[in-house]
Amino acid sequence: MKLKLGSKELVARAEREIETLTPGEVNERIGKEDVLLIDVRDYRELKKEGKIAGSINVPRGLLEFWIDPDSPYYKDFFDQAEEIIFHCALGLRSALAAQTVRKMGFENVSHMGGGFSQWVEDIGQVESVEK
Numbered sequence: 001m002k003l004k005l006g007s008k009e010l011v012a013r014a015e016r017e018i019e020t021l022t023p024g025e026v027n028e029r030i031g032k033e034d035v036l037l038i039d040v041r042d043y044r045e046l047k048k049e050g051k052i053a054g055s056i057n058v059p060r061g062l063l064e065f066w067i068d069p070d071s072p073y074y075k076d077f078f079d080q081a082e083e084i085i086f087h088c089a090l091g092l093r094s095a096l097a098a099q100t101v102r103k104m105g106f107e108n109v110s111h112m113g114g115g116f117s118q119w120v121e122d123i124g125q126v127e128s129v130e131k
Contacts, residue, residue, distance in 0.1 A: 011092050014099035019110035023122040026085055026112045030054050034082035038063075040097045041088050041116065043129075050126035052087070052119060060093045067101060087112040087119070 021029075029035045031054060039051055040060040051057070056077060058066050065073040078084075084106060086094035094111035101109050112119065120126060 007092070011095050014095040018095060018098040018102060020091075020095075020113040021085060021110050023112060023114065023119040026052075026087070026119070027123050029083070029085065032083075034080060036077070036081040036084045038084055038086050038097070039088070039116075040086055040093050045089060045116075046129045049089075049116065050128050052116070053125065053127045055087070060088070060097060063097055064100060064104070067104065067106075081106075083108045083110075085110050085112060087115055089115045090117060091115040 026037065030037055030052070037052060037055040039046065039055040039057045040063060041057070042059055043057060046057055058075070062073065065071045066075040067078050068074060084098075084101060086097040086101075086109070088094040088097075091111060091113045092115070094115060098109045098111040114121075
């Protein structure tokens with residue numbers, strides 16, 4: 001099967017529509033009351049590699065359902081958000097997540113370029129996750 005649109009192009013298109021922040025810019029925003037830092041990695045990745053302190057894990061496959069108030073899976077921690085920043089391992093899934101949430105109507109959304117691996121390289125502060 002030949003794809004008409006591959007994952008690289010999907011991410012490139014998403015990045016043209018959303019704001020990309022550096023780990024340093026994200027670090028400056030962490031802890032602000034109305035900012036949510038959402039980690040869309042799989043829980044197994046968090047257990048293995050750790051997480052950014054203050055981030056909330058929302059697996060990428062559940063995002064649309066957890067953020068939608070009309071969904072039976074809605075999580076009310078989204079109620080406090082004035083700004084949402086997504087991140088993943090490399091910045092690919094988070095770009096798609098930010099684009100999706102923007103299409104759903106949330107305007108103040110961005111993602112962290114380079115993902116968790118870039119955070120570890122630039123900032124280095126990682127919190128372990130209970131196994």
